[in-house]
Amino acid sequence: MIQIRGLAFRAGDFSVRDVTLDVATGEYFVLLGPNGSGKTLLIHCLCGLQRAESGSIAIGGRDVTRSEPRFRRVGYVPQDYGLFPHLDVARNVTFALRAAGLSLADALHKVAPLVEMLHLAKLMDHSPQTLSGGERQKVALARAMALQPQLLLLDEPVSALDGPTRAEVLQQLRHVQRQFAVTTIHVCHSIDEAEAVADRAGVMIDGRLVQTGRLAELIQNPAGAEVARLLQVGRKS
């Protein structure tokens, strides 16, 4: 269970205000919003890369508002995947486990089911630079999942992929999420993308979370013209 209460912070001239949200354990929550609405900043705050000024964040009943990123048990996949270019795929995927003190061999043994599920076995000795966009996405997902996080944060995970790859990766995201029953917050601005994966969704506009609910509910009863416009535009994109 993720509980966010009255979360607020500033980043430069932009501010995220009074975000309150509950995401149930194992739920796949999609956060929709136009560019510059504060979705990525909110994700950074949840994983500890942005300091909260007020409000609270609890993950699995534990208050992590002031915790360092490494103590939050949050897996984060950034928009550009953020793979370490000086490490091969095996060392990228096992990075968190080796940081926790495991040897490479032990870490590889531990991530083997994940590697198999994402069909990464053939790529383990490859450099990230030689991978396609879809492969990079899977490596980043495996790396984020290696420590079995309580919360998985995906920042526009398929925005850089072409149509067929996008559908395949979304299917895999949903599969991995269900297999591990990991609570997930997925940021995007495409309704089609949200429909493919979401249990529930929310809309963020100008630093505020303006509406949450089932996607069908949002589309049928948008909370204002801005949300309606966003959902229509999102449908077209």
Next chain:
Amino acid sequence: MPAVAGPRAHRVSIITIAFLAAFVIGVLVLIAADVFYRAPDVMLEAVLAALRSPEIRHAVRLSLITSAITLLLVIGVSTPVGYALSRYRFPGSVVLDAIVDLPIVLPPVVVGVSLLVFFRTAVGQWIESVPGLQFVYTPQGIVLCQFVMSASYGIRASKAAFDSVDRRLESLALTLGCTHGQALRWVALPMARGGLAAGAVMAWARAVGVFGPLMIFAGAVRMKTEVMPTAVYLELSIGRVEPALAVSMLMLAIAMVALVLIHALGQAYRWWGV
């Protein structure tokens, strides 16, 4: 620049390439003047004779030892300083950044005078009173001069190397369970290593060639504080051009090796995709 339709040669390309050619020719002429000052067999004999001379051998050995120690010191200092300048902003950081460059723009003689004056102050005298920490007119003084003159280059290169590492990757490492120290050790340092190594080689080449501050602070005492640049000076001062040229050749060879290393490490740096 992409290949643009039209003539390949135009006024801008011709003028800028002419300047480039003139500069390169100037550098090559200077080197050629050293190499061809005497017939090749005479020069070779002069170099061999210089290498047999106990004074020159001592100077070469002292140069290599002191510059190697300086290199270690520069790596030890420039890596954390470059990282701090690259990553943190605090009140006065811009001023600190500028002060780091000061030894690069200061006339070398001024550095020598400043060191000499510092060691006449109470603090300097106290340091000199500590056993093993005598600097004025000693080989340790050579290391100090080399360090002051070359550390700024190392720091500048270190900062540039860390600047080129995407700091978001370090942040990402934090979310993967790393401490700040682990993120530095496992992400920033390996990704910056090509640039750090190139900076270290540049600082080392600079250290080998330090002359002005040495003459003032460490002196040029034969078999004691004489290093390669001061050996050139001492040989010339008594009219022995060939030994001076021979030592110059050695320094030229070291500079060429350093240049090749810097370029090779720069290539490796790009290859690592940093």
